[in-house]
Amino acid sequence: MNRRSVAGAGSETELPERGPSEVGGSEVGECVGDVDLVRAAFRAECLRLGEVLATLDPTDLARPTGCVPWTVAELLAHVRTGAGRLIDMLAAPAPTGALVDAAGYFGAAKFTLEVDAARIESARAEAGRVESARAEEARIASARAEADRVEEARVGDGRVESGEERFGSEGARRGVGLGEDFDRAWRAALAAVEACPPDRVVRTRHGDAMTVTEFLRTRVVEVGVHGLDLAAALDRPPWLTTAASRVITDLLTAGRRLPAELGWDRLTLITKVTGRTPCSPAEQAALARVGLPLLAFGR
Template sequence: MVAERFRVVQRIWRADEVAAAYAAESRAMVDALRTVPATHFDRPTRCAPWTVKELLGHTVIASFRTVEMLACDGPTAGPGGLVDAIGYYVADARFRPDVDGARVVDAQRWAAARTVDGAVDELAARTASATAHVAAAPMDRLVVTRHGDPMTLTDFQATRVVELAVHGVDLADGLGVNPWLTDAAADLVVALAAGTTLAPVRAARGWDRAHLLRAVTGRVGLAPADSSAVRPAGVRAPYFGGTHRSSTVGEE
């Protein structure tokens, strides 16, 4: 008899899994934000200098990138030239201070032009539009990101789940409410960051899914043993704000 032990270092996501996670997470965010008093949206967030409303603006802008790209022709690159969801979060010009600065200003201008109710309504409309556009697109559809990355639509949409889930936790923490994080979105972010499920780590430490998400994206300080557990050696990981750089702004 032969026994072989192996570890999953990267998850390949199905289009239906990603679509379901995006739809569920966006609905949960909209439903939760509608219950919060408008005055709370002026509170600060860990994504300084954004307030809750400004971070919501960034999240809305990021979540609608899919529709903007589907309006354009797809790339001509073959499969060997495609960027995957992990490769999208790479340390290059997209994370320069001036690029982060532009993200900050864009979100601030967006927030200043809308009421809180209008901002949440726009989140609902834009995420619903993105869900519908993705459902209508061919399963093998390719897109080109604004950074020039040729990607499958499924891989890019996985990055949109990251934006909704991670910044959703940031928004909830800024508002002082319990995170609305869905299981599907949390599992996608953790698998993207760690290559496999971290359910045993979470159970052993008594963490909920939101705290595990904070841990894998560098949003909380960790003891050395916890850090090595949530960032396994040999696993290719995304370049997230918090895990690789001091700022948590601009994971989009």
């Protein structure tokens, strides 16, 4: 496994406005290929997304995203599936064969039209499943509240609605199903990772063999970059954590330092290289000069 070094991986939210010669490349310090640092980045980014999910309402979930044709709810379903993918992968026998690293996982050849179409429909189906469960919870909560009102009127004891009942109706209105589902998925995946050696080999949905640490790096990318998509759709500032930004930046730059004339910080680098914001012809030329790998990141 190719390991490249960056500075420490904290979980704070603020992205430092660093000099262009310091974005990407190697620094003396911690190694982003180390499983403990990749785990920390995955955990930090999932925790932050979970905090955001707790603030969403049905209107937020119905918003369109830049990942056409997904709504916020459908994009969240895709992120939840990706965050939990390692659960089944680690339950399967370890494969043999040549290993692919995280950059190889995002190779353009992997994301064919057929694969992309299946990915889109899978997220829509998952979002529909969660929404159906949420709607059923709302129906039950509403029926319970109505029964309570009838009982109060009959007995006349002035009983106050319990905290559990208040949470049931409020949670149903705020789409708590998605948040709980996501929380269960990423925590179960992380627990499965922590229970196995970091060089344990898994088989991806593309058929490649990867170490669990390298595949977990791709999960940091999925949660972090799609978090930028969600922030844009929700008209909120990006919440990308520093830990995740370092893992993602290292993957995108392949350890190379960027030309000084770009003047990018990590957040700018990530949005530009993944296609979230366009690169000018001059920026494209500068990236070509340092030979950044061509990776495919879905919108």
